[in-house]
Each structure stands twice: as structure tokens, then as C-alpha cells.
Amino acid sequence: MTQPEDTSAYGKGPSPQTGRTSHEPQTAAEYINSQLLLEEEAREALPYAFDTCTRPLGPLRQSLFSCLTCNPPPASPSEPYNAAGICYSCSISCHGEHTLVELFNKRNFVCDCGTTRLPSASPCKLRIDSKTETKGVHSETPEEGNRYDHNFRNRFCGCEIEYNAFQEKGTMFQCLGLGSVEDGGCGEDWYHPGCLVGLGRDWYEKSEQQKALKPVRADPNPEASNDPTDPDSDSEEPPLPPGFPKEEEFDTFICYKCVAANPWIARYAGTEGFLSAVYIKDAGNAKGTGNLDAGNPSEVDTKDKTLETADDIPTTTLPDRSAQIEPSKKRKAEDDPEESFKKPRASSPSTPSKPTDNAATTCRYPTTPINLYQPFSLFLTPTFRAHLCHCTTCFPLLAPYPALLEEEPIYEPPLSASSQHTSVAGSVHNSILERGERALNNIDRVRAIEGAMVYNKLKEKVKSFLKPFAETGTVVGAEDIKKYFEELRGDSQAVKDAAAAAAAAAEGSSSGDNRREQSG
Numbered sequence: 001m002t003q004p005e006d007t008s009a010y011g012k013g014p015s016p017q018t019g020r021t022s023h024e025p026q027t028a029a030e031y032i033n034s035q036l037l038l039e040e041e042a043r044e045a046l047p048y049a050f051d052t053c054t055r056p057l058g059p060l061r062q063s064l065f066s067c068l069t070c071n072p073p074p075a076s077p078s079e080p081y082n083a084a085g086i087c088y089s090c091s092i093s094c095h096g097e098h099t100l101v102e103l104f105n106k107r108n109f110v111c112d113c114g115t116t117r118l119p120s121a122s123p124c125k126l127r128i129d130s131k132t133e134t135k136g137v138h139s140e141t142p143e144e145g146n147r148y149d150h151n152f153r154n155r156f157c158g159c160e161i162e163y164n165a166f167q168e169k170g171t172m173f174q175c176l177g178l179g180s181v182e183d184g185g186c187g188e189d190w191y192h193p194g195c196l197v198g199l200g201r202d203w204y205e206k207s208e209q210q211k212a213l214k215p216v217r218a219d220p221n222p223e224a225s226n227d228p229t230d231p232d233s234d235s236e237e238p239p240l241p242p243g244f245p246k247e248e249e250f251d252t253f254i255c256y257k258c259v260a261a262n263p264w265i266a267r268y269a270g271t272e273g274f275l276s277a278v279y280i281k282d283a284g285n286a287k288g289t290g291n292l293d294a295g296n297p298s299e300v301d302t303k304d305k306t307l308e309t310a311d312d313i314p315t316t317t318l319p320d321r322s323a324q325i326e327p328s329k330k331r332k333a334e335d336d337p338e339e340s341f342k343k344p345r346a347s348s349p350s351t352p353s354k355p356t357d358n359a360a361t362t363c364r365y366p367t368t369p370i371n372l373y374q375p376f377s378l379f380l381t382p383t384f385r386a387h388l389c390h391c392t393t394c395f396p397l398l399a400p401y402p403a404l405l406e407e408e409p410i411y412e413p414p415l416s417a418s419s420q421h422t423s424v425a426g427s428v429h430n431s432i433l434e435r436g437e438r439a440l441n442n443i444d445r446v447r448a449i450e451g452a453m454v455y456n457k458l459k460e461k462v463k464s465f466l467k468p469f470a471e472t473g474t475v476v477g478a479e480d481i482k483k484y485f486e487e488l489r490g491d492s493q494a495v496k497d498a499a500a501a502a503a504a505a506a507e508g509s510s511s512g513d514n515r516r517e518q519s520g
Contacts (some may be wrong), residue, residue, distance in 0.1 A: 184261030
């Protein structure tokens with residue numbers, strides 16, 4: 001997730017790209033290289049075109065943003081909030097100077113820019129108003145199918161922390177999301193690993209503080225203690241908490257809220273394609289369980305809180321959810337914005353097929369009892385789909401969640417024109433310099449000759465101007481160049497007169513109260 005970048009120091013001190021101040025000398029080659037570097041960084045930060053709003057495309061799984069400038073959330077999470085989500089293009093073209101929260105990918109969502117969920121003073125500048133035939137749409141009816149969670153308030157995880165990219169440490173994980181908040185699920189929320197095991201978001205800091213209170217023994221091998229691979233070593237990236245799987249062991253996960261809302265999925269814990277259940281310790285008291293009360297008994301109510309056989313699987317068809325679900329994304333606090341636009345995997349999604357006759361004959365549903373008193377999350381390996389049971393009893397439970405059957409596509413805007421031209425060596429083409437050279441090559445012969453003559457004339461004048469500096473070894477300053485071009489244009493005297501008049505006016509205004517009596 002990203003926070004607004006602090007630009008208050010820009011223009012003061014060295015450039016972050018070149019390390020130079022604005023007053024240090026710079027050769028033409030150095031200047032061109034610095035501009036190419038800036039263009040390359042801009043392409044990396046904003047690789048996609050942002051000239052088309054996705055609203056006309058209908059519901060999509062796409063990268064979303066919440067504008068806190070247009071929709072400031074209330075201080076209390078319990079207060080009502082008219083949430084709104086905007087697409088990638090609108091986040092730049094319509095809300096580029098606003099405070100934004102990057103929500104990453106959300107499914108089945110239609111852009112809210114230009115609707116009544118946002119102020120009419122912030123219209124969608126990318127779409128044309130059918131009444132006025134001009135760009136600037138506002139006050140349209142929002143999509144009824146959109147679903148919102150506390151992420152739109154800039155709050156995440158069961159601990160409902162207000163996210164701050166400059167203070168957050170470690171990796172957060174996005175739930176696969178079996179259902180919206182209204183259905184009892186999480187709505188594809190992001191979680192701290194510590195909260196998923198019941199230790200809380202700041203478990204590592206607390207453990208370090210406890211270590212600091214203990215007597216320190218002399219380390220017989222001080223070099224080994226500085227090993228960056230040691231999870232106990234001092235590093236910016238805190239390790240994963242005890243009981244949490246290693247990142248390479250799973251591909252996605254289903255949080256405890258979604259498991260509680262869909263208890264039938266709990267039976268897969270520990271089977272092929274699924275890791276063992278990751279329980280929340282002391283769920284009733286641990287910070288990080290959010291509004292889940294010991295497994296949400298209203299959602300997971302059984303006689304003995306276990307599922308013994310396949311006959312115990314609920315057979316009631318769940319509410320239809322046309323949205324698809326994609327494996328979770330893992331993100332770190334320092335991730336760049338472009339990390340949120342990951343390409344879909346090789347498999348191309350399609351409408352889930354009905355179970356075959358062979359699959360319908362035998363139920364592969366696990367029969368091992370699962371304790372549902374204590375809430376837990378379910379971690380899935382990349383091959384979990386191949387091990388889900390498609391029998392006539394189990395398939396109706398999978399059907400409402402297409403991403404359990406196959407991968408889900410993510411909409412990506414087309415690449416911007418400047419991002420499509422890179423050489424094999426990695427050097428960036430289509431720079432401003434190269435576009436200027438191509439434009440020069442495309443003009444007609446007469447204009448090209450005239451331009452070359454003017455260039456040669458200007459080159460000789462500049463050469464004569466620079467010659468005294470080269471002979472004496474003097475650095476050419478900005479004021480020298482400015483003065484030279486004023487003389488070249490013939491307006492040096494006018495500039496001097498204007499400066500003198502401004503100085504006289506300033507001197508006169510320094511005495512008195514700045515009021516003047518009108519003559520006549």
C-alpha cells in the first residue's frame with residue numbers, strides 16, 4: 001500500500017536521482033542521462049495508460065483505490081461511512097493530487113468515480129457526459145453490486161489498524177475471500193501474520209522488549225549474531241511468528257472469518273494441497289481476531305462442533321456470487337505501486353464445469369473431525385484445486401466460488417506508449433530525446449534544411465559565448481546563460497528596466513501602509 005509522497009523537500013538539496021543540487025555544474029550528457037533516468041522511473045511507477053475509466057467495462061477484478069480527500073472516513077470504525085472505490089486510471093487522472101489508499105485487487109467491482117458516492121466537485125474527467133458532450137461526469141448512480149469493507153476506510157486486518165506505509169513493517173497477506181462482509185466473510189482483507197496466530201500485530205516488538213529486560217550474556221561468537229539470515233538478528237523485516245507457515249509453503253490462504261462462514265472448507269485442513277490448520281491462540285482475548293467471537297458460533301453451529309462424515313456437509317446452496325476469487329497476494333510495507341498489478345497466471349479462466357460422472361460417484365471429502373471451537377485459517381498450496389472433491393454433494397459448495405475451481409483473471413489497463421519500448425539490454429527507448437529526433441527526421445526536406453541552418457548559426461553563437469569560459473577554466477553559471485539568451489533575444493534592456501521598476505515599487509511600498517489615494 002502506498003501513502004502520499006512527501007514532496008516538501010523537492011528542489012532543496014541534492015536530487016534523489018543524481019545526488020546533485022540545482023546549482024552544481026552539469027554537462028549536457030549528464031543532464032540527458034538524468035532525464036532518461038527520471039523517465040524510466042516514471043514508467044516503472046506508472047507503467048499503464050491512465051486515459052480510460054473502467055466503469056463502462058462493468059464488474060471486474062481490478063486494482064482499486066480509496067480517496068480519503070473526497071471521502072474522509074470517520075474517526076471511529078463503528079460510524080457509518082459512504083465508501084467508494086476508484087480504478088487505476090481515475091486514481092491518477094481524477095484524484096492525482098488527493099490522499100489515496102491503495103487497496104490492491106478487489107473482485108467484481110465497478111469504478112465509483114463520477115457517481116453519488118463521491119462529491120460532485122470531483123467528477124470523472126475521463127468519461128464524457130451524455131448531456132453536455134464534454135468530459136466531466138458526476139452524480140451517476142453507483143453500481144449496486146459493489147461490496148465494501150473496512151479497507152476503504154484505510155483499515156486492515158482483524159485488528160482494524162489504520163494503515164501507515166511509513167510505520168508498517170513486515171509482510172501482510174490477502175485472504176482469498178470466500179464471501180463479502182455481508183455474507184460473513186472478510187471481503188478479501190489483508191492480515192498481519194501475528195494476528196492470524198493470535199499474537200497480535202506487534203508481537204515481534206514485544207518479544208524484543210522482553211529480551212531487552214533479561215540479563216545479557218557475553219556472546220562467544222559475535223560475528224554469528226550479525227548474520228542477516230538469522231531471524232533473531234536486528235533487521236528491518238521482522239520474522240514470521242511462531243506457528244505461521246513459511247511463505248514458500250503456501251500460495252494463498254483463507255482467513256478464519258471465511259472458514260467460519262463456510263465450515264465445510266475446514267475439512268480440508270491437513271489434507272493433500274492444504275496445510276494444517278493455523279489456529280488463533282486465545283481467540284477470545286487475542287487482538288487480531290476482530291469481530292470473530294470464538295469461531296462465530298452463529299455461522300458454525302453444530303452439535304459437537306465437529307464434522308464427522310460427508311453426510312454432515314451442509315447441502316443448502318449458498319447465495320450466488322458471480323465474482324471470481326484469486327489466490328492471495330503477499331505484500332510488504334515498502335512495495336512499489338506497480339507491485340499491485342500482477343499478471344494473471346497462465347491458465348485462462350472459464351465458466352466452472354459440472355462434475356464428471358467419475359467425480360460424482362465417490363466423495364473425496366475428508367472424514368477427520370475438525371475442532372471448530374477455536375477459529376483457524378486455512379493455508380493452500382498451488383495445487384489445492386486438484387484435490388477438491390467434485391462429487392454431487394461437494395460441488396454445489398464450490399460452485400459459488402469460481403476461484404476455488406480455477407484461476408481468476410485480473411484486469412490490467414493497457415501499457416502506456418512509453419512503457420512498450422525497451423531494448424533487450426534493458427535500455428529505455430522512446431524517450432523525449434528520441435521522440436524529438438524522430439520528429440526531426442519526419443519533417444519535409446525544406447524545413448529540415450532551414451532548421452539545420454538555424455541550428456548551425458545558433459551553435460556558432462553559443463560557441464563564441466562559451467569560448468572565454470573554456471579559456472579561463474570558469475564554470476558557466478545559470479545566471480550567465482540566462483543573461484546570454486536575454487541579449488540573444490534582444491530583450492536584456494527590457495528585463496533590466498522591469499527589474500528596476502520592481503525594485504523601486506518594492507522600496508516605495510516599504511514605507512507607509514500600502515494604501516494609495518486615487519487621483520482625479
